[in-house]
Amino acid sequence: MRTALLIPLFVIVGIVAIYTIRHYIFTLNRLFGTQRQPYVDIGTAQWPPVTILVPAHNEEQVIGGMLDALLGSDYPAERLSIVVINDRSTDGTREILDDYARRFPGRVKPRHRTGGRPGKAAALAELSGEVETEVILVFDADYLPGAGLIKQLVAPFFDPEVGAVMGRVVPLNLNRTLLTRLLDLERSGGYQVDQQARMNLGLVPQYGGTVGGVRRSALLAVGGWRADALAEDTDMTYRLIVAGWQVVYQNRSECYEEVPENWPTRIRQIKRWARGHNQALVSFGWPLLKSVRRLPATVVFDGLLLLGVFAVGPLLLIGFGLATALYYVGFPIEYGILPVLGVATYSTLGNFAAFFEVATAARLDGSRNRIRLLPFLMFGFLVSLTSVSVATVTQMVQSLRGEDHHWEKTERYRNGNGGTGGRP
């Protein structure tokens, strides 16, 4: 009985230990390694025509601010088209967009979707076929790009091997609640350390789909956006990687976003991410493994770990269950002190890797005081773990029943007035 519990428990601990080592390697690399930012110094160039796609569903609170920020970009205006995809909004989004289109003819081009499959992936799939520029940037409607950001995101496409580029996401509303502060810490760890270390090490930086772009020819080569993708960004990242394109990350290219301010919204968001990631795991796990002859083994290995990141949640819960069962049947003392040391080491060093990463990122960011919130991340971790596990189990049941998934929009908080219409 004890052995039956111990074997799967140690397998789970082993898997989690691999993620732990990965966290340490990434953090040490970010602290001491050469920071690869090969395109950030390109300031003068023959800038190509660019189309910016902004999917929007009921975004009246934020879309004006977003358009104002894009119109204030230092990118040559005659080479920049802003296409906002109004995905059957029922609020004032349509009116705001039409007003901007009237004020900025040829620059702001709203597209009003009234039918078809709902959701960001479907909206992008429908519109991207009409785009004629080689560079396509995609932003979420709540993002506020700085004036120089468009050039920074376009610069990597001068490299013909680059299929997609991703910038850094920085929360705008971080001082609203404890949750927003915790999410700021998480985002900091994810981008400042995780993404940049993957870029440094030539692994798989993820195209996040909210402040980044894709090359049109690469997009067409891999078959365009998939309308049924729950996480079109992860889906696109892996299709490009498997096809041999480079995905690059620009840590210097910061863009502001709204993070959830309340826990129900956060729970819905992370459940959506989990379902999308799990879908990508099923779709690309095997194709990625098969591409080991063409891609570096490290890329394949890290790619698989990135794909499985949300599957670890349910695994951890199973691990806790096994450890509890093992506790009731009695820990096998005859195995000696090694398992005790192993478990103790894992409980301290293992769990600690993520805190090291987040604290390092926040320290690099200069967010000194916020690092003191570190222990509260454990509570956030508990919520995420439970939510991801529930989402995974629900997804499995839905798949077995043949049910379709539906897309959920993240709530917005900015008390917008529809923007300034480009006026100062």
Place this chain on the structure above:
Amino acid sequence: MASPATGSAPEREGLLRDLARRGVRGGTIDPHRAMLKLPDPGRRLAMASTTTLIGVTGFLFSLPALGTAWTWIFRQAHSFLGLPGAVVERSASVLGRIHFTVPTLTFDAIPPDGTALLAATIATAAVLMLSFALRGPLVPLAYFVRALALVQTTAIVYFRFWPEYFPYRLSEYLVGQLQAGLVVMGLIPLVLGFTFYLFDLSLIRKLLLTVMVLGHLAVFLPLLAMLHAYLVAIGTLVVLPTLFLMFGLLLHVMVFVAFYGWAMSWPSALWQEPKRS
């Protein structure tokens, strides 16, 4: 005297290096946070390894004194709490070379009877109900309380059906808790060595944090063990699984993370307040 602009080549290079980092108001231009990194990794890793080695060695040789101090704390707490039995010492050693003692109690708690199980069930149900009243910003606390209720439910079910198979006695449990705590304490210099000593803080600050965390655990571990003993004495063995699984090692790690978070917020040369010269 020659001005730097017309001085020797090294002087000119030094001036150019300085100018390249100087802002319009005479302040220093710090690199963007996206570019920041720590210099001298080899020196830092060497220093971290050395300090870690010294910390772990120092801790190991302090074990006999620590065991004596814990026995004293156990005796004071035992008397204060009015617990039955007596405080005794168990021998232990590290690699057969460093010998020390760990205190424990001679009394053994009883398994829960029907009344105790009923009381535990009612209390668990009440806690679970309470969790549904925790809304808004308290949602994470609600999740924790539910996890607590879930673990306690496993204990109630276990003692309802298989009480005779429960493999732990309180005296062994206390020794196990203290020994696990010692393992955690021994790992502290190692963890700090490679996650904190690397940063550009003074050696005094680094040592201060290590001493604070170890000092805290040195006092907290025996007091927590005695609190567990007290709760088991009045609540029977049915509370032991929850105490072990939710308020043992997990609690120590959380406290350590709190110390670490605080120390990582201490100022360093990585970020500097803008100079107003």
